[in-house]
Each structure stands twice: as C-alpha cells, then as structure tokens.
Amino acid sequence: MESVQNSQKNTQANRNSHAAHPSGDKRFKILDVTIKRNHHRQDALIEVLHKAQEVFGCLETDVLLYVARELKLPASQVYGVATFYHLFTLKPSGTHTCVVCSGTACHVKGGGDIIKALEKHLGIEIGETTADGEISLMTARCLGACGIAPAVVFDGKVAGKQTPESVLERIDQWRQSKPSSE
C-alpha cells in the first residue's frame, strides 16, 4: 500500500516537474503547447524549433536541450538541425539582448511603438546587433505574459507594462554599465 502511495506521489511529482521548466520561464509553457499538439513526435522537430525561435527570439543551448528531451531525440541531432538551417539563430551576437513581444496583446498595448523607438534609438532593425556589439534587438510572438502587456525580455528576464521611455532607459543603463576600454 505504502509503495503504491509512494509511486502515486512520484508520478504526481513527475507531472509537476514536467509542467514547468525549472527556470520558471513561462515561454517554455508556450513551447509545450506546440510539442503536445504534435504529440511529442520526432518528425515535428522543425516545427517545434520554429516555435521556439518565435517565442525565445533565438535557440540557445537550454532551449535546444529542452526540445531534445521532450521529443526524445539526441541533443546532437537537434543541434545539427538547428545549425543546418540558416533561418535558425543560435545566439544573439550582442552582449545584451532585448526581445520585444510582437504578439497581439502586446501590439495592441503599444508594442509597435516600443519597437519603433528602439530601432530609432539604436540605429538598427529587428534581428540586428549594434555596431559596438553591445545590444541585439529581436522580437518574439507572445511571451506568455499577455496580462502584463506590453512585455519585453531584457537579457532573459521578462518585464511587463513597458513603454518606449522605460525600455530606452533600460538600454541606456546597459550602455552606462559598459566597462570603459580607455
């Protein structure tokens, strides 16, 4: 009896640990929806990677490992596919990364103005990195934080209720904290 209870507890624990990524990053839940819709099928790898890039802005190692685990594929295979196709980006090249949500809720609440302000301020377009290699600018479609729209991810941390002013302020803080090379 006791062992049955233990095994039930373990199953529950497994379900719980599966329900959320240890980082607590809600974007993994969005990715889970695509994985589940495809019934964890291995031949859905490209579609899942597309979704991951859409949600995260790029495919960093932890995301690739997560996809490999969920689709029960060798990490080397997932990495191989991600590097083979030019449409996948593995790493933002800038020291800092700013990902603006371009999903519907964020767009309605002014996400587009944030993107325009950033492009103007940084002199780059979405998908580019500033000439000094400091800041990469990207967009993602729905970060799973619609309740705090418009949302922006600064170096992996989601911030809600952003405005062009608050975002530019954060960007300038990054620039000010840059160690002087002189």
Ligand code: FES
């Ligand atoms: S639309 Fe931006 S977080 Fe959902």
